[in-house]
Amino acid sequence: MTPQSFLLSAELADHVRRSTDPPDDVVADLVAETAAMTAAGDGRPTYQVAPEQAAFLTLLTRIAGARWAVEIGTFTGLSALAVARGLPEDGGLLCLDRDAHWTDVARRYWARAGVAERIELRLGEAAELLAALPVRPTFDLAFVDADKTGYAGYVDALHPRMHPGGLLVLDNTLRAGRVLDPQDDDDRAIAALNAALAADDRFDTVLLPLANGLTLLRVR
Template identity: 55%
Template sequence: MSVKSLPLTDELHEYLVAHGSPPDEIVRELVEETRAALPAEAQMQVAPEQAALLTFLARLVGARQAVEVGTFTGLSSLAIARGLADGGRLTCFDISAEYTSVARRYWARAGVDDRIELRIGPAADGLHDLPHERYLDFAFIDADKVGYPVYWSELVPRMRPGGLIAVDNVLRDGRVLAPQDEADRAIAAFNDEVLVDVRVDLVMLPVADGLTLARVR
């Protein structure tokens, strides 16, 4: 028994991934292409165990209406789309047509492209234009860190009671303890703000670079 999460060696991480829902061929090839074509940006892609968790969470809440803020090359959106209930829809917001062109190819290969609507442009504007009602079942935030408070403020009022928001990179590789740049400071402040948000129940998990799960009341 451990009083805190175990540190993950490379070998233990491989074991963890293999004993969850291991990546299939499409996921493996998407990860490999992203790392080969975009080596400087590949760290923006979610970890394989995180992708499996997103699918699991979407299924757990029976998500039919979902939103993703920050799509990159599409691994997280692919994972969420695979977890949607029959007839479910995922709306993705991203500013890069280049990165998301990769996503589109893999969505099609996985047969989930008919469930996903991609909107290119500032996410804050796109979220603001969504229906002003509590209809969203699931949301995933993984975009520019300074924008997190805006994305949160737009999403929470649109989540149904019991809806789930997952927020990535909340530990900033440990730098939330001693922020070094604007993004670190933004996440540290965001973490403090959501902790006292009475509209949600939340837990922060040491998954990948830190993942906050917030259940809307």
């Protein structure tokens, strides 16, 4: 889990969590199991979205009135669970990830939460899985949380597959502040993408300082 936003003191981070819908038992257990896995070196603790971000994703999915959604980067499934919970009964979420071991954990929790029938998981390289999707408006919401150097390509591939008015949500777009002083290829890719998106007339663009930075792109 993103331990706390780098923008907040520990006290304010606690206050944010106490002032947001609390995780239910399914989310609490998923967070605990993922923390135990990552403590043992299986994945990284920062991979999972924070609980308040999960609550925000559910709210955002509902506000957007999204019926069909896609996620790139699923890991143990918390963000997907959050989006799926915001979809109507007859909606659906397509999850793309290349790791079967982590997404097996996700499948268990989706089943426990009663949203498994709303989620389809496809395993493989995200760019290839996206390219194989029909090029027509399909999705109302997309959540991108995979390899940072891939984000620009994912945005381009998603754009023609989104309904007008649809919402793309990009995670980790502040890189813990390193967008101001990029240290590696991931930081450089996101810093360049942030600058490009601010000038991109395909979208209404806002970078929210939530968690590690969350960029919202509304398709014009």
